[in-house]
Amino acid sequence: MxxxxxxxxxxxxxxxxxxxxxxxxxxxxxxxxxxxxxxxxxxxxxxxxxxxxxxxxxxxxxxxxxxxxxxxxxxxxxxxxxxxxxxxxxxxxxxxxxxxxxxxxxxxxxxxxxxxxxxxxxxIELGFLVPAMSPIDKVEDIDKPGVKIGVTKGSTSERTLPTKFKNATVVPAESVKSAIGMFGRGEIDLYATNKPTLFEMSDQMPGARILDGNWGLExxxxxxxxxxxxxxxxxxxxxxxxxxxxxxxxxxxxxxxxxxxxxxxx
Known part of the structure; x- marks a missing residue:
């Protein structure tokens, strides 16, 4: 039945x-x-x-x-x-x-x-956002000691990027909004997430840019x-x-x- x-x-x-x-x-x-x-x-x-x-x-x-x-x-x-x-x-x-x-x-x-x-x-493409005047021009510039990659806590980026970058440091942010403030305080050098979110962030950060290419798809x-x-x-x-x-x-x-x-x- x-x-x-x-x-x-x-x-x-x-x-x-x-x-x-x-x-x-x-x-x-x-x-x-x-x-x-x-x-x-x-x-x-x-x-x-x-x-x-x-x-x-x-x-x-x-x-x-x-x-x-x-x-x-x-x-x-x-x-x-x-x-x-x-x-x-x-x-x-x-x-x-x-x-x-x-x-x-x-x-x-x-x-x-x-x-x-x-x-x-x-x-959607996954990418990286860097602030104005950043010395990081391409993905190849990221994996260096002292480079801090911001990610959203609990995100795909947080789980995936440590396996891609062995020398840079992954720094979790509580939210996208808090990540913008972290740029201003020098707590992160770039941010990794999907490109639609990165474009929204860049609109609030004069001079910020999204690096060419992508590191995956969501x-x-x-x-x-x-x-x-x-x-x-x-x-x-x-x-x-x-x-x-x-x-x-x-x-x-x-x-x-x-x-x-x-x-x-x-």
Missing amino acids: RTSLRHIARTALLALAVIGLSGAPVRADGEAKLLAPSGTLRVGIYPGSPTSMVSDAAGKPHGLTYDLGGELAKRLGVGIDYVRFQRVADIVAAIHDGNVDLTVTNATPARANDVSFSQPVLS HMAIAIPKGREDALPLLNHFVADEQSSGALDTIQQQAGLRGAIKAKRE
Whole structure:
């Protein structure tokens, strides 16, 4: 009996995903209860990155997570609650603990141990930001004794860069906002993260520049708590529709998201 109900639920998810991609609200109790069991879709965001949430000149919020979360809530026919954190690692932990329903983040194997991911939404380049008058002109100038590379605490950069650079020192920052202050105090010489965030930082640091090239890619996907995998067919249809309809391009433009490339379709 339990297997039969599970099969019915999966079939309903797929059918309603196709029907719901017209953009109209999907009043589907099964999907809404699975993705938003509290009756409200709790979306984890952190300020300062267009992949999550930024504000335009008029103070209106935009962002990949912010806008995709809002669009999905409309299609499910539920309310939305944006839950703010300082950094993405805290959001992933909150999703793991069931305190947040959804975010968009880098779908790494390590994070896949804690949350479940949709198909990729888009990919973004990873890079380095240096302040004005920095003697660092290229990536080859980084791996030297005394060079301090800033990273966001709990990020992919913090886990990855120590294996790439043996002589430079990796210095964790509590948030992107605090990292800008660390430049001014001489606590870091450059900052490593995804390029959309680096562009946002450079806008606040006259003369700052992003080094040519990249040191990898982040594959951004929708993250949900473990145990809700029956919702993945619906989420994958949602992602595919946002990509093919041009809605994803609009979201990127509104958020000023730079450094992104199209995700490979699975």
